[in-house]
Amino acid sequence: MSARILKNSVSYIHGLSVHNETRELLAGVLEGSRAHLARAITLIETKHPGKHQQAQWLLTSLLSHRNKLKKSNKLRDTFRIGFSGSPGAGKSTLIETLGKSLTGLDHRVAVLAVDPSSSRTGGSILGDKTRMPKLSSDPNAFIRPSPSGGTLGGVTRNTQEAILLCEGAGYDVIIVETVGVGQSETVVADMVDMFVLLVPPAAGDELQGLKKGIVELADLVLVTKADGDLLPAARRIQTEYSSALRLVRRALNYPWKPRVLRVSSFTNEGVNEAWETMTEYKETLLEKDLFNEKRMLQQKTWLWYHIQWQLMERFHSDPVVNDHLKDQEESVMAGRLTPGTAADNLIKFFIKQ
């Protein structure tokens, strides 16, 4: 089968010579090898143009393979879930608790972290291993920590492709973990089937740490640490978020109303109910034929994300643009030029080459 995949996929990238190493990676990923999966994700994170083409070949081959499985009804359904919350919201503890319970139910669970803060401070590779000790040693789980560098755009861009790799390696529950403080949430919401917001039972001021608009993205809000002394606070937060969610507009006829539940990773209370709610969400969307429609539209959204990112990247790295950028920016900020005129000028420099 490998040979056929290669033959069909290589046609997408003209004149590309596929490295043996890339072919091995593909075979390894399809066999479900965690080591190969990890290396494949590293490959798609590359900025090197040649390696980038190898990565694109790998991804396209994987898609082609999955499309064949789909046609013969052999494709296992997958479920992509975003988990967002401030640092200290209890994300890793809950993901470990939920993840262990899911592998116990024969699911294969992949956890991908999008963490802009750790990418700034230089990586959390050790951190991720130690904060989910049980899940990282589970043979049916795969945990990918945040890359130790790169822009936010780069990180999330790779994460969307890393989801495909994980699914290709046989993982059926993909959890994308993100800190609710950056600009990453909308982008993450656009790559998952369901967006879950985690909030701790904290005082009002701490709640303000939430990113603007993030509550509006949530299909489900989980109030964490809902046990012991914190239970009354958790109940209060649950009520607050329930009424905040009432102010959120949803698409007409969308068959799902966001819910707010309490969970405790310590007593396990609410964790099963949370998973049942997630599967209920999935079933509801599947029934209404909205599940795959949402994914299809997300693919299109991602095409335009990539186009915009790449255009802006090329603009930013253009040497002639950079020769004039500072001068134009200063003129705009000093009120000597309108933003529109300065943009006209810079675009002319960009296009003329």
Place this chain on the structure above:
Amino acid sequence: MSARILKNSVSYIHGLSVHNETRELLAGVLEGSRAHLARAITLIETKHPGKHQQAQWLLTSLLSHRNKLKKSNKLRDTFRIGFSGSPGAGKSTLIETLGKSLTGLDHRVAVLAVDPSSSRTGGSILGDKTRMPKLSSDPNAFIRPSPSGGTLGGVTRNTQEAILLCEGAGYDVIIVETVGVGQSETVVADMVDMFVLLVPPAAGDELQGLKKGIVELADLVLVTKADGDLLPAARRIQTEYSSALRLVRRALNYPWKPRVLRVSSFTNEGVNEAWETMTEYKETLLEKDLFNEKRMLQQKTWLWYHIQWQLMERFHSDPVVNDHLKDQEESVMAGRLTPGTAADNLIKFFIKQ
């Protein structure tokens, strides 16, 4: 003085021959003529490349003129306020009431409408005249209805430049009115000093008509129609929004906390207090040197808006890109190509020319 303006400004656009009509427009705007102002705004709304250059010359000349006034301390302070709210929130009634009271206090008031819905249905020129009858006949007020066509991006893009024209014509309070349902709010928030959200005392379901995230933009929320039978509902809405705003994160050390007030355009109750709060906001920002800093940063933001818009516009209108776009989009939506690979392909078509 006109001659000097021309001499200094024309250097920004090499080889441009300035039309007599454009020179007259500039002179008229600087003299405060409403007719010239209206025609100048029409000029900046143009899509015609030649006229676009005339418009850029006009705007640059205006900036240059204002910079000279600033140096000699003759520039009158201006205040740009965004008013957003769903249809039926009572925006025009409140703007008329507030506007009349401001012209009574020797302010000159300009109202610019950004209304994506009316631009779709073909314009609200008559509508705008009739819904603010007193203000539109006031010699110290200028009302510019929404353009009757064009994309949302175009409308708001022009609005930011229309603000400059109005200020050049001597208007010191600029109200930008927008319907809180589109994608325009963030963009409007980026062109005003203060963002005011208007909400009617409606039932819960109607409140859901608010755009995601719009509450988070508000420096001030005004609960409208707070009189008679609706007063209890207005009080309830005020409480709801007060607690919703508590969930919003603000920049650290930002010296302003958003407030929620009740107003009635019918009894006039709360209208003066609302204006006092607005001026208090302005004073607070001025005191902390944040007022002009905010405007400077907004100018820079607008430079990047324009760059992004123009790049995407050129991409969309590129014939070679369009030859391949549908095919690539379909491949992406069908799962045959990753969004990243398809973007690579399309960008290659765009750049190669």
